[in-house]
Amino acid sequence: MSPRAVSRGTTPRKTPRTDGLSRYLAERWRGIGLSLVVVVATLWLGATGQLGLYIHPRYFIFTTVMAGLGLVFVVASFAFRTRPADESRPAGRPTGDRTTAGRRALALGGSAALLTFAAVAVLGLPPATLTSATAIQREVNSGGLDSEAAAEEAADLVGTGDYDRLSVKEWVSLLAQSEDPALYADKTASITGFVLPDAADPDNVFYVARFVVTCCAVDAQPIGVAVYQPGWQASYDTDDWVQVSGTFMSNPSSRSADSLAVLPTTIEPVDQPSDPYVY
Amino acid sequence: MRRAPTGLILGVALVAAAFAIRAASPAFAGWGVPDRAQDTITLALSVIIESAPFVFLGILLSTVVQVWLPHGFITRFLPRQPLLRRACISLLGMFFPVCECGNVPLARGFMVGGFTVPESITFLLAAPILNPITIITTHQAFGWGDGILLTRIVAGFVIANVIGWLFSRHPNPDSLLTRTFSASCAVPGVSGHDNDQHEGHSHPPGARPGRIERSVDLFTRETAVIMPALFLGSLIAALTQVFVPRSVLLALGSNPVWSVLAMMALAFIVAVCSNVDAFFVLSFGSTFMPGGIASFLTFGAMIDVKMLALMRTTFTTRTLVQITALVALMSAAAGLLVNYVA
Incomplete structure (x- = not known):
C-alpha cells in the first residue's frame, strides 16, 4: 500500500x-x-x-x-x-x-x-543476571536441586579429597544430606557466589549464593552456603560477588535456620562470572 | 502482493540498526534500573527467548500445513463413524504440532473443507496438548513424576472428545458459529489454501501470490497475533514472580483445592503457548501441588484470554462460554483427582 x-x-x-x-x-x-x-x-x-x-x-x-x-x-x-x-x-x-x-x-x-x-x-x-531481589522473594535452598544427581557428583568429589573443587551447588547438596559437624570438621570450603543476607539474621550471617536454572531464568531457584561474619555489611554489599574460603562449624547465630556455617578465613571480591547460574 | 526491493533494503537496515543498538547497550549500564524492575525484565526476557523458537516452529509447521500440503489431504483418510472420527481428529496434533494460536485458522480451514463444527471443536481443544512438541517439553520439565504428564495427555484427550460429543448432540451445530464466518474471516487471508475465495478473500483472478509469498504473509499474520500475547504473558508472569510474595503462593499452593483454582486462573491470564507452558509452570513446581500444575497444563492449553479472542472469530460468545465452563470443570476435576488420589 x-x-x-x-x-x-x-x-x-x-x-x-x-x-x-x-x-x-x-x-x-x-x-x-x-x-x-x-x-x-x-x-x-x-x-x-x-x-x-x-x-x-x-x-x-x-x-x-x-x-x-x-x-x-x-x-x-x-x-x-x-x-x-x-x-x-x-x-x-x-x-x-x-x-x-x-x-x-x-x-x-x-x-x-x-x-x-x-x-x-x-x-x-x-x-x-537475576539479583538478590528475586533470591529474597524465593526461599533460599527451598528447591531447584536434583538432589540425587548433585549428591552423587558431590560424593565423588569428596572421595578425591579435592574440596576446593566443590562449588556452592555441591556443598548445598552435601549439607542437605547431612549436617553432622564431625563430617565437615576437616574440610575447607572455597566457594564463589553473590552476597545474599540471611533473612533470619542479616547482621551476622549471609549466604554465598547462586541461582540454579532448570530451563530458563524464570525457574531459577536460589541456593547458598551460610557464612558467619558479624558486621559483614561494612565491607560488602548485597549482590557483590565474592570468593569465600573457610571451615565449617556450628552456626553461632541462634536466629539463623542453618545449623552449620562457614567461618571465613578470607573473603575476596571477584568479578561476576560470565556464566553466573549453575545447572 | 508485489515485490518491493525498497522493502528488503528497509528490512535489512532495520535489522542492522537493531544489532547496533543491542551492541551499544552496555553503554546504557548507568541508567540505574532498580533491582526489581531489572529482574522483571530479565525474567520476562528469559520466557520470551525460551518460548519464541517454539512459537516460530509452530508457525512454520502451520505454514506447511496451510500452504504447502494439498487441500483435503488430511481429511480424506479419516473414518466415518463419528466417535472414532473425533478420536482420530483429536490426535491430528501428533502429525501437525502447531500451537493453539495456529490451530484456529487451521480449524476454520478444516470446517470449510468438510469437518463438522463438533469435530472442529475437538481438534481445537485436543491439538495443543496431544502434539509431540508439547509432550516432549512437558516431559523435559516434569518427566513422568507426580502423574503430571500422564494427566495432561489423558485429560486433554478425554475433555476434547467429551465436549465434541456434547456439541454433536446439538440440534443445529451451525448455530454455534458466528453468522459471518462462512462469508468472511475476521483474520483475513490466514489460510493459504485455494479455498480462500470461498471465505470472501479478494485475490483477483490471475493475481494469486506464490507459495513463498503466502508463507511469508502467514508468518506476518501469525506473529502479529502471537508475539504480543507472548510479550504480555511473559511480562505478567515476571511481575507475578517478582511482586507477589512467595508466601502467598505457598499458602495457595499447599491447599489441594486452592492450588487447582489459582493455577487455572493464572493459566487463563498468562496465556502462555502450550508448547512451552511446562517451562513456565516449572518454577511453581516446588510451590504448588501437582494437581494445580496438571490443571494449569490442561486448562491453559485449551482456554485462555488469547485463545478466546482468536476463537471468537469463528464461534459465538454463547458457545465460547459453554466450552470454557466445560473445560474448566473437567480440568479442575482432573487436578483434584491428582491431588487427592495420586
Missing part, C-alpha cells in the same frame, strides 16, 4: 478502506517488529556468549537456529508486502463510528507502546 493509495482512500468520514489500512498497519508491523526485536536479541546474545543469562545451555543450538530462521522470515516480510484486505470486513458491521475509531486508535496505540517497550527493554537495556 503506497502513500498515494492512502490519500486516495481518505475522506472526512472513515471508510472501510482506511479502516482496513489501520488494521493492516497495526497487525502487520506489530508482529514483525516484535519478532525482529526477539531474533536480534537472541542472535546477539548467542554471538557474545550471554544466552546463558536467560536460558539453559541445552537450548542454545535450537534457539539460535530458530532465531536465524525467524530473521529470514522477518526480512522477507519487508520484501513481500501484502495489500490490506479492507474488502473482507463482515457485512453489516459499522466501520466509521466512534466506537470503531476508538478501538482502532487503542489498537494502534497499544501496538506502538508495546513495540517501544520491547525495543527499550530487550535491545536497549544491557543483559543482566
